[in-house]
Structures are given as structure tokens and as C-alpha cells.
Amino acid sequence: MSKIAYFGPEGTFTEQAARLLAGDAELIPVETIPLALSAVRKGEVDAACVPVENSVEGAVPATLDGLAEQEPLVASAEALLPVRFSVLTRPDAGEIQTVASHPHALAQVRLWLEANLPGARPVAASSTAAAAVAVLAGEFDAAVTAPVAAEHYPLRVMATEVADVQDARTRFLLVRQPQHPLPEPTGADRTSIVAAAANRTGALAELLSELASRGINLTRLDARPARSNFGEYRFFIDFEGHIAEPRIGDALAALRRRCRNVRFLGSHPRADGVRSTIEPSAGNDDFVEATDWVAAVRAGKTA
Incomplete structure (x- = not known):
């Protein structure tokens, strides 16, 4: 049976995503995103499930940095x-004075907490599930968690379906070592790269122009500092196709010529099933x- 690591402990949104992506694989929770990626690199597991972006809080830096390095x-x-x-509490909880969760989760329920627990102090935890564990241990009074956490921890559900933004979503990736065959194209695919462009005027514009001139639609663009060189940035780019x-x-060949370094991060079907936008004269045909035509001209067969 294959093994898939995920950003744990048990009871996180990442576990819920891993259940969707894992099939019949064994799921193994690990404490941090870097440890999940390291387990794949060491061959201890076959893949890892990690969050990459949230529609409210943006990109997940630990995942971006972990994939770039x-x-x-x-x-x-x-x-x-x-x-x-x-929102989970101990069955015998009294007044709620502290509410723990991952910083991204706390940011997404800030208005709800102000309206329903105005006297409670938010406390950052390493994950939503770690917050549940801390509540169980008596360290905090309540935890903001993924709904699946209630299956793992004997806590009382104080509230559910809590969100300041009702259509908020998080995207998760299943990552493997590169020797595995890529998924076949479906027409509704996403390609991801990270590119290190030269630190000069217009470098990013030149990079993006290679995609625009070919009618390729971006779905995400993030910049992260290259930690080995102050002032230098890596660009994480997702696009259709x-x-x-x-x-x-x-x-991709053009980007490889323009950039000091380009790392391919994958091509796979989009979870939302949205098909690629094909501009006139920019189709594969x-x-x-x-x-x-160029090959024919080179061979002297046509003008």
C-alpha cells in the first residue's frame, strides 16, 4: 500500500484534502509542511499533500519555499x-477566554469571533488540529478547527460552518518525486513553475510577456524572496495548460532562455474543471x- 504524508496532526483541512487525493493509500500525519516534503524526498512516503493557496489569505509560504528549494x-x-x-471546546468549558488556531484560520473567522466571543483572546497555533490538542490539554479554552477534527478529539462542537467569507477555498497539492509519469492532458489543466529572473528593470514584464504573446492565461502569480540573496525574488507562476x-x-522553452533558473512544479488536471482559454492563433494546432512550416522552409520545400 502506498503512503501519503500530510500536514497534520489528524483533524486538519489537509487531512480532508488528502482523503480526496489518496485513494486507498495510507495517510501519515507529520508536524510541518517542510517535514512532509522531506519525507517524499527521502523516499519514506510516496507523496505528500500540502496546502498551496487560500482565497482569503493568499499563498502558503512554507509550501512555496519548500518546493523551490x-x-x-x-x-x-x-x-x-x-x-x-x-469551534471546539472541552465539554466542561466555562467562560471562553482564549481561542487558538493557525493564523490563517484566525484571520478567516475574525469577524465571527468579535461578534460571538468578543472577550476571547486569539492565540496562534502551528495548525488547526494542534489547537484542538492544546484545548484538550487545558492550555486554551477553544479551538477554531477543520470540521474533521471533531472525529478525532473528544471535544464539544460549540459552532460549525463558521467563516467570515462564505465562499473561501483552499487549494492543496499532491506532490511526488519527478520520476513518476505526469498525468495526461485533459484540456482543463494547470502548469506551475518557479522562475528566478534577473534583478533589473522590466525582468518580470519580459517573463510574463512570453506567456501573454502565446495567449496563455495566468491563474496565480506570487513573489517570494530568494533567502540566499537579499533583494532577489523568485516568481511562482501558475497558468492554464x-x-x-x-x-x-x-x-517554457522561452522562459528557460530568459531566466537564470526555471523549476517545473507540475502539470495536472484542475480541481475546478475549468478548461483552458485558447486565444485565436494560439491553439496547439x-x-x-x-x-x-519552419521545418519545410529549412528543407527547401516551400517559400
């Missing part, structure tokens, strides 16, 4: 979960025809 890993699938929380497509391959 050390040995390459490649995303083979993604899951998109609606984010609504439960699959590396198996001629138009995407052509764009157009790129194949153009390539064939």
Missing part, C-alpha cells in the same frame, strides 16, 4: 476545499503548423 518535487494532482470552520501541449512547451 532542495531536490525537485512535482505536483501530480490538486484538491480544492471550501473552508468553513468548527499542460506541458505536453506545443504552446505550453514553447512558452497553430504552433504545430508554424513549426512544420
Whole structure:
């Protein structure tokens, strides 16, 4: 049976995502995102499920940095979960004076806490499930958690379906070592890269122009500092399409020429099923025809 590590402990949204992506694999909770990625690199597990972005709080830095550094890993699938929380307390809890959770979770229920627990002090925890464990141990009075946490910890559900933004969602990736075959293109795919561009005027614009000139639609752009060199940044870019497509391959080749370093982070089906937008003259057949024309000219077969 294959093994999949996920950002734990038990009872996190990442566990819920891992259940969707794992099939019949054994799920193994680990304490941090870097440890989950390290377990894949060491061959201790077959894959890892990690969060990559939230529609309210943005990108997850630990995942971005973990994918950009050390040995390459490649995303083979993604899951998109609606984010609504439960608030858990001990059965004998009295007045709620402290509420613990991951900082991203606390930010997404701030208005609810102000309205329903105005005297409670928010406290950051390493994960939503770690907050539940701390409440069980008597360290805090309440925890903002994923609903699945109620299955793992003997706590009382004070409230559920809690969210300041009702359509908030988090995207999770299933990452593996790169020797695994890539998923086949479906027409509703996402490709991810991280690029280190030169630190000069117009570098990012030039990078993005390679995608725009080929009619490729971006779905995410984030910048993170390259920790080894102050003032230098890496650009994390998601866009529609699959590396198996001629138009995407052509764009990646151009980016590789322009950037000091480009790391491929995967091509896989989109969890939302949205098909790629194809601009006129930017379809795969157009790129194949153009390539064939150049080959014919080189061979002296046409003008």
C-alpha cells in the first residue's frame, strides 16, 4: 500500500484534502509542511499533500519555499476545499477566554469571533488540529478547527460552518518525486513553475510577456524572496495548460532562455474543471503548423 504524508496532526483541512487525493493509500500525519516534503524526498512516503493557496489569505509560504528549494518535487494532482470552520471546546468549558488556531484560520473567522466571543483572546497555533490538542490539554479554552477534527478529539462542537467569507477555498497539492509519469492532458489543466529572473528593470514584464504573446492565461502569480540573496525574488507562476501541449512547451522553452533558473512544479488536471482559454492563433494546432512550416522552409520545400 502506498503512503501519503500530510500536514497534520489528524483533524486538519489537509487531512480532508488528502482523503480526496489518496485513494486507498495510507495517510501519515507529520508536524510541518517542510517535514512532509522531506519525507517524499527521502523516499519514506510516496507523496505528500500540502496546502498551496487560500482565497482569503493568499499563498502558503512554507509550501512555496519548500518546493523551490532542495531536490525537485512535482505536483501530480490538486484538491480544492471550501473552508468553513468548527469551534471546539472541552465539554466542561466555562467562560471562553482564549481561542487558538493557525493564523490563517484566525484571520478567516475574525469577524465571527468579535461578534460571538468578543472577550476571547486569539492565540496562534502551528495548525488547526494542534489547537484542538492544546484545548484538550487545558492550555486554551477553544479551538477554531477543520470540521474533521471533531472525529478525532473528544471535544464539544460549540459552532460549525463558521467563516467570515462564505465562499473561501483552499487549494492543496499532491506532490511526488519527478520520476513518476505526469498525468495526461485533459484540456482543463494547470502548469506551475518557479522562475528566478534577473534583478533589473522590466525582468518580470519580459517573463510574463512570453506567456501573454502565446495567449496563455495566468491563474496565480506570487513573489517570494530568494533567502540566499537579499533583494532577489523568485516568481511562482501558475497558468492554464499542460506541458505536453506545443504552446505550453514553447512558452517554457522561452522562459528557460530568459531566466537564470526555471523549476517545473507540475502539470495536472484542475480541481475546478475549468478548461483552458485558447486565444485565436494560439491553439496547439497553430504552433504545430508554424513549426512544420519552419521545418519545410529549412528543407527547401516551400517559400
